[in-house]
Amino acid sequence: MKGILLLEDGLELSGTLFGSCGFSGGEIVFNTSMTGYQEILSDPSYYGQLIVMTFPLIGIYGINPDDFESDSPRAAGFIVKEIAPAASNFTAEYSLDAFFRKHNMTGISGIDTRFLTRHIRSRGAMRAVYGPEKTRRDLIEKIKKLPQMQGADLVQYAGCKSRYVYAEAPEGSLKIGVIDCGIKTNILRLLAQDGIKVICYPPRFAIEEISNDNIHGLLLSNGPGDPEPLNYIYEPVRRFFGKIPVYGICLGHQLIGLALGGKTFKLKFGHRGANHPVKNLLTGRIDITSQNHGFCVDPESLDSSKIEITHINLNDQTCEGLRHRELPVASVQYHPEAAPGPNDSGYLIRDFLNIVRKHHHAQA
Numbered sequence: 001m002k003g004i005l006l007l008e009d010g011l012e013l014s015g016t017l018f019g020s021c022g023f024s025g026g027e028i029v030f031n032t033s034m035t036g037y038q039e040i041l042s043d044p045s046y047y048g049q050l051i052v053m054t055f056p057l058i059g060i061y062g063i064n065p066d067d068f069e070s071d072s073p074r075a076a077g078f079i080v081k082e083i084a085p086a087a088s089n090f091t092a093e094y095s096l097d098a099f100f101r102k103h104n105m106t107g108i109s110g111i112d113t114r115f116l117t118r119h120i121r122s123r124g125a126m127r128a129v130y131g132p133e134k135t136r137r138d139l140i141e142k143i144k145k146l147p148q149m150q151g152a153d154l155v156q157y158a159g160c161k162s163r164y165v166y167a168e169a170p171e172g173s174l175k176i177g178v179i180d181c182g183i184k185t186n187i188l189r190l191l192a193q194d195g196i197k198v199i200c201y202p203p204r205f206a207i208e209e210i211s212n213d214n215i216h217g218l219l220l221s222n223g224p225g226d227p228e229p230l231n232y233i234y235e236p237v238r239r240f241f242g243k244i245p246v247y248g249i250c251l252g253h254q255l256i257g258l259a260l261g262g263k264t265f266k267l268k269f270g271h272r273g274a275n276h277p278v279k280n281l282l283t284g285r286i287d288i289t290s291q292n293h294g295f296c297v298d299p300e301s302l303d304s305s306k307i308e309i310t311h312i313n314l315n316d317q318t319c320e321g322l323r324h325r326e327l328p329v330a331s332v333q334y335h336p337e338a339a340p341g342p343n344d345s346g347y348l349i350r351d352f353l354n355i356v357r358k359h360h361h362a363q364a
Contacts (some may be wrong), residue, residue, distance in 0.1 A: 001021045003133055004130060004132075005128065006078065007028060009060055012305075013111050013333045014140070017130075018083055019101050019107050022137075023106065023129065023131035024050060024106045024130055024156070025057055026049045026050045026127070026128070027294075028079070029125050031052070031054070031272040031273055033074075033274040033290075033340055036062070036276075038056050038063055039068075041078065042069040042072065046076075047076070047343075050100050052113050053081075053202060054114055054117050059087065061085035062084075063092060063099040066091065068185065074158065074224075075104070076136035078100075078105075079107070079108050079113060080107065081111060083096055106131070108281050121269050124269055124360050131145065153226070154225030155202075155223045158216050158223050158224050158225075159180050159182050162202055163200065163201050163205075163209060164199075165200040166199070167191075167192035169197035174195075174216050174353070175195055176197070178191070179205060180201065181221045182221065183200070184221075184337065187335075189337075191219065199213055215251070217238050217244055218358050219247050219252065220248040220249070220253075220255050223249070228264055233255055234274075242327045245304070246256045247329075248330075248332075249335065251293070254295055257319075257331070260306070261303060262293050264298065264327060265295065267293075267295065270292075272291060274288075274289075275288055276313060277313070278321075278334060278345075280311055289335070289342065299322075309321070321333065345364055
């Protein structure tokens with residue numbers, strides 16, 4: 001079915017709809033990864049966003065159940081140059097088109113995604129909508145009604161609704177608590193390694209519930225939307241600073257920045273891809289990282305006598321990591337667990353777990 005893509009600034013592109021062939025709308029952003037589209041589609045951090053893939057052919061290896069980062073696709077939509085007509089992989093259970101139909105999602109192909117990416121880089125991320133060509137007038141009305149990403153509390157939709165135990169462990173094992181704002185499965189897998197008990201809590205958690213579990217470390221997860229409205233997370237989290245090690249990833253990094261008295265701001269078009277160079281200022285090491293974020297911590301807003309910037313993005317010099325100079329509190333903006341992407345930074349989660357162990361033994 002012929003489709004049309006409309007951007008908030010008036011850009012209009014024609015393409016072909018696939019999947020359920022309905023409407024999709026949200027903030028339009030781009031991802032420069034060549035592979036990993038299944039993990040990208042199922043990453044809860046993309047809630048409310050239309051993803052433009054810069055790689056021209058998507059869907060080559062189909063969809064399999066082992067590579068999901070959540071229980072279902074979370075992106076609002078998918079924009080590609082060309083969709084592979086068939087899945088060419090022995091693990092594939094669906095083609096991309098069949099997967100979209102199964103989940104009642106609509107994508108659009110036949111779009112010059114590299115032109116579109118240059119447009120977004122120039123004009124910034126914005127609202128967009130696509131649907132059947134014959135409904136152009138309806139699309140114009142729909143785009144006007146879409147919410148802005150700035151100020152949007154989306155973790156209420158992406159995070160878990162109640163406490164759950166992801167991984168059990170024998171009595172006396174290390175226990176890690178997670179504030180689930182829309183956590184990726186691979187982060188949980190890495191936390192659960194070496195016989196660690198992992199307990200997840202909803203974004204609107206009760207401090208007493210976490211305290212009663214006697215966790216040894218706390219992680220604030222990735223998730224979608226603007227961190228600034230989430231004072232119901234970052235204000236009570238301060239209660240744990242100095243008591244147990246606290247770590248943040250992606251949105252969790254921004255929340256820790258806010259909890260430490262800093263401010264966040266919206267990037268023009270964000271960082272989304274599997275090839276972003278980040279420098280560790282503590283060691284001089286440079287990692288190629290997987291990233292997916294549209295907001296950033298303002299390092300100038302932090303008290304440098306208490307907070308140290310530990311990582312920077314080599315493309316635009318933005319803050320990619322921080323730590324408290326005295327308390328066991330730290331965070332990174334990117335995804336050390338990859339999925340998809342390089343594994344250069346996997347050591348960061350191991351380092352966090354080692355800090356938790358040392359702190360626990362020191363308190364014993």
